[in-house]
Amino acid sequence: MRKYITQKTLVYFFLISGSVAVLMPFFWMVSTSLKKLSHVFRFPPEFIPDPIVWSNYPNALTQLPFGLYFKNSIFVTGGCLLGELIVSAIVAYSFARLRWKGRDFLFIIVLSTMMLPRQVTLIPEFIIFKELALLDTFWPLILPSWFGNPFYIFLMRQYFLTISSELDDAAVIDGCSKFGVFWRVILPLSTPVLAVVAIFSFQYNWNDFFRPLIFLFSNENYTLALGLRFFQGNYGTQWHYLMAVSLIVMLPLIIVFFIAQKRFIQGVVFTGYK
Amino acid sequence: MINFSQRNLNKRHETILGWLMVSPWLIGFICFSALPMFASLIISFTEWDMLSKPEWVGFENYKTLFFEDPLALHSLNITILFTIVSIPLNIVFGLALAMLLNTSIRGLAIFRTIFYLPAILSGVAVALMWRWIFSTEFGLLNALLDIIGIEGPAWLTDRIWVLPSFVIMRLWSVGGGMIIYLAGLQSIPTNLYEAANIDGANWWHRTRFITLPMLSPTIFFQLIVGFIFSMQIFTEAFIMTNGGPADASLFYLLYLYRQAFQYFDMGYASALAWVLFVVILVLTIILFKTGKSWVYYELDTKKLK
Numbered sequence: 102m103r104k105y106i107t108q109k110t111l112v113y114f115f116l117i118s119g120s121v122a123v124l125m126p127f128f129w130m131v132s133t134s135l136k137k138l139s140h141v142f143r144f145p146p147e148f149i150p151d152p153i154v155w156s157n158y159p160n161a162l163t164q165l166p167f168g169l170y171f172k173n174s175i176f177v178t179g180g181c182l183l184g185e186l187i188v189s190a191i192v193a194y195s196f197a198r199l200r201w202k203g204r205d206f207l208f209i210i211v212l213s214t215m216m217l218p219r220q221v222t223l224i225p226e227f228i229i230f231k232e233l234a235l236l237d238t239f240w241p242l243i244l245p246s247w248f249g250n251p252f253y254i255f256l257m258r259q260y261f262l263t264i265s266s267e268l269d270d271a272a273v274i275d276g277c278s279k280f281g282v283f284w285r286v287i288l289p290l291s292t293p294v295l296a297v298v299a300i301f302s303f304q305y306n307w308n309d310f311f312r313p314l315i316f317l318f319s320n321e322n323y324t325l326a327l328g329l330r331f332f333q334g335n336y337g338t339q340w341h342y343l344m345a346v347s348l349i350v351m352l353p354l355i356i357v358f359f360i361a362q363k364r365f366i367q368g369v370v371f372t373g374y375k
Numbered sequence: 376m377i378n379f380s381q382r383n384l385n386k387r388h389e390t391i392l393g394w395l396m397v398s399p400w401l402i403g404f405i406c407f408s409a410l411p412m413f414a415s416l417i418i419s420f421t422e423w424d425m426l427s428k429p430e431w432v433g434f435e436n437y438k439t440l441f442f443e444d445p446l447a448l449h450s451l452n453i454t455i456l457f458t459i460v461s462i463p464l465n466i467v468f469g470l471a472l473a474m475l476l477n478t479s480i481r482g483l484a485i486f487r488t489i490f491y492l493p494a495i496l497s498g499v500a501v502a503l504m505w506r507w508i509f510s511t512e513f514g515l516l517n518a519l520l521d522i523i524g525i526e527g528p529a530w531l532t533d534r535i536w537v538l539p540s541f542v543i544m545r546l547w548s549v550g551g552g553m554i555i556y557l558a559g560l561q562s563i564p565t566n567l568y569e570a571a572n573i574d575g576a577n578w579w580h581r582t583r584f585i586t587l588p589m590l591s592p593t594i595f596f597q598l599i600v601g602f603i604f605s606m607q608i609f610t611e612a613f614i615m616t617n618g619g620p621a622d623a624s625l626f627y628l629l630y631l632y633r634q635a636f637q638y639f640d641m642g643y644a645s646a647l648a649w650v651l652f653v654v655i656l657v658l659t660i661i662l663f664k665t666g667k668s669w670v671y672y673e674l675d676t677k678k679l680k
Contacts, residue, residue, distance in 0.1 A: 112475050119472060120489045123547065129515040130504050146518050192400040200386075201393030211400070214408055216659070218607055220628060221652045224418060224635055224645050225411035228425070248403020279392050308498035310610045315636060329499045330614060340507050347500035358495050362488060365495065369551060370558040 134158070134345035141340050154341070161342035162349065165335075169321060170328035177242050177313075177324055178306040184247035185302045186295060192249045193257035194283045198269065208258075214251045227315060241316040246302075253298045256372060260294035261287055297368030300361055307354060325350045419645035429642070436646035446622065447647065450630040451654065453538065457626070458605040461542045465601060466594060469552030474586070476553070477560040487554070494551030502614035505544045506531065509615070531616050534623040541624065544611060552597050559593040560586065588671040595670045599662060606655055627651055 128148075133141060134157055136150040162168075195201075196208050230241040268290075269282045277285060288295070310326040317327060329350055336342055358365060394401075419436055423429035440447045472490060476483055493501075508515045509530040517527030528536040567585050576584070587594075609628040612618065618625035631651070635644035 109478075109480070112478050112480060116472075116475055116480070116486050119475075120486060123489055123493060123550070125515065125519075126493075126504055126508055126547065129508060133507065142513050144513055144518065145521055146513060146515070188399045191396050195393045195396035199389050199393035199396070201390040204393065207397060207401070210404065214404065216603060217408065217412075218603065218648075218652055218655055220607070220631060221415055221648045222408055222411035223415075224641055224648065225414035226407060227635075228414075228641075229406075229411070231425075245403065245407050247399070248407065249400040251400075254400060279389060304495055308496070310498050310613075314613075315632075326499045329503065333499075333503060333614065340510075340513075343503055344507065347503045350500040351496055354495055355492070358492065366487070366491065366554055369494075369554050 130344045130348055133340055134161075134342075134348055136341050138339065138341055157341050157345050158349070161345040164342065165328055165332055166320075167325070167328060167346065167349070170323050170325045173239075173322060174307065174325040177239055178303055180239065180243035181246040181306045182299055182302045184243065185250045185253055186299055188247055188249040189253040189298065190257055190288065190291075190295065191283070193254045193261055194287060196254065197258045197261035198266070198282070198287070199279065211251045211254055215255060223315070230316065236316060237318045237322060239322070242312055250302075252372075253302070256298060256368075257291070257294055259371075260291055264290050293364070293367065294371075296361065296364045297371065300357065300364055301368060303357065304354060415645040415648055418642055419649050421642045423641045424639045425641055426639075432642065436643045437650075439643065440646055440650060446625065446630060447650075449622065450625045450627045451650070453623070453625070454606055454608065454627040455654075457538055457541060457608065458602060460538075461545050462598065462601045462605055464542065464546060465549050465552060466597060468546060468549045469597070470556050470590075470594070472549065472553040473556035473560055474582075476557055487550075487557070490550035491554055492550065493548040494554075497548070498610055499614055502611045505540075505547075505611070506615045509540050531624075532620050534620055537616060537620065537624045541608070541611065541615075545605075552601070555593060555597065556590060559590045563589045591670045592672060595666050598666075599659060602662065603655055603659065606651070 132146075132148055132150055135153045135155065136147070136157075137152065137154055140147060140150065196204060196211070226241070226245075227236075230236055233240075235241055264287060268286050272282050272286050273279075308326070309324075310330070313324045313327050314330075317323060320331070323331060329346060332346060333343060418429065420431060420433060421429040422432045422435070476486060476490075480486075511517060511527070511529040511532060514527075514530070516530065520527040530536050530540045563586065567589070568581055571581050571585060607628055608626050609632070612624050612626045612629050613632070616624045618629050627647070628651075631644055631647045634640045634647060
């Protein structure tokens with residue numbers, strides 16, 4: 102019995118110290134973001150700011166047009182999300198439910214492109230968008246999403262396959278077309294996987310820095326990630342402001358995470374553990 | 376007869392609809408994957424600044440990459456080194472956390488939320504946060520080390536410590552793997568453990584002969600995905616160190632980015648991209664080959680029966 106109790110204590114000890122280690126960086130961010138600048142550069146640091154400077158937040162956010170960056174980020178993230186969701190679902194349905202020649206071969210190609218490092222295609226892609234005179238617009242960021250995403254196609258196909266095909270047959274007998282089956286039967290039953298894809302897409306595109314960095318140049322087109330980097334370049338030592346803005350940029354994701362935590366975990370488990 | 380041709384017609388319809396519905400992906404695949412891949416291979420044999428006409432130079436770029444440009448190989452080396460250290464550590468920590476959480480403790484949901492939270496965040500904001508944590512004079516890490524009487528290193532500005540800093544940073548988001556291992560652990564049938572207990576197995580035996588083999592496909596999948604992801608580290612390095620100090624954290628993609636979008640040496644950058652692609656491909660194949668010896672698939676044994 103005693104051995105059992107010490108074991109439990111050890112487990113809790115490790116878990117709690119792990120949690121502290123994970124939460125510490127957040128705490129440090131919040132703490133820094135509420136300090137007076139002169140207090141930021143103190144060693145040893147004060148962990149609870151004194152005084153607490155709430156005005157850092159409005160001050161930091163008005164240094165640069167963060168409202169505009171926010172709007173751009175929402176637009177790009179939303180545009181990508183819609184495209185990836187709609188098109189991937191359509192493609193996945195064809196792979197999961199329709200019978201046609203060449204289907205299995207094409208699906209293997211989908212799987213292999215999942216592993217493709219995007220950098221191999223990056224330079225020609227840049228040239229394509231340059232030729233189309235679409236550099237420094239949102240097109241290069243959003244357009245590829247409207248051709249589907251192999252990873253999401255794969256996820257949705259796997260999910261569609263778990264839906265009983267007897268439902269399809271019943272709908273067809275009732276006079277439903279194949280596309281009607283997709284629209285009226287499969288999609289309504291697939292909200293879990295649609296939610297997972299929406300969350301993944303939001304998370305990925307919101308965080309993305311590499312593509313905006315390459316395709317956007319002018320300040321008024323910056324997404325939050327680019328704006329944040331620009332801010333760092335210009336106000337590099339004002340850590341109280343930098344941390345305040347960084348927290349604001351993280352906030353939408355954190356909120357979505359707490360609202361849809363179950364879906365997040367479902368999705369990750371579904372993709373990583375089959 | 377009517378029925379038969381009707382079915383034929385349906386089949387034709389289905390084929391047409393099938394192709395129609397995959398066509399967005401197919402067009403995207405051709406325009407944004409297949410042709411660009413082919414094009415980048417061609418470009419890698421040229422010298423091209425995007426202003427003047429591309430000039431065919433044969434294997435010149437590859438010769439430079441492997442024999443004349445120490446930075447290219449250096450950046451490849453440190454990227455592989457970082458991956459080799461970071462991925463196993465992430466797997467070990469992720470597994471350890473999952474096993475701790477799988478011991479019927481209270482507050483599982485809270486711990487799971489806390490550990491998983493960092494895994495959803497990435498990009499510039501996180502990189503800025505870590506840059507500030509690693510600050511030599513005013514950072515959190517050295518402040519904590521100071522409390523226990525250790526004078527911390529210069530982390531991001533020290534050539535030796537900069538790579539370990541990135542490894543530490545990546546360990547923070549170990550919760551992503553943990554969630555997956557936890558699901559795997561929970562799906563291992565308990566009767567396996569009961570049988571082992573009757574046979575007098577201790578914790579180590581249970582872990583070594585039940586948990587790890589049952590979890591090996593999951594671990595393997597995480598290894599592959601983690602490897603491919605880790606080889607492409609960019610944003611953190613770009614924001615936190617921009618390759619410094621003295622190129623000690625000049626990860627491969629950072630170098631590629633400079634060649635392509637700062638020096639506009641598109642030919643050389645394409646060669647770099649193709650080398651990365653081949654390196655990732657070859658190492659992934661090697662991982663798959665070695666995986667056969669330690670990854671346990673339940674299905675295989677069923678087939679044998």
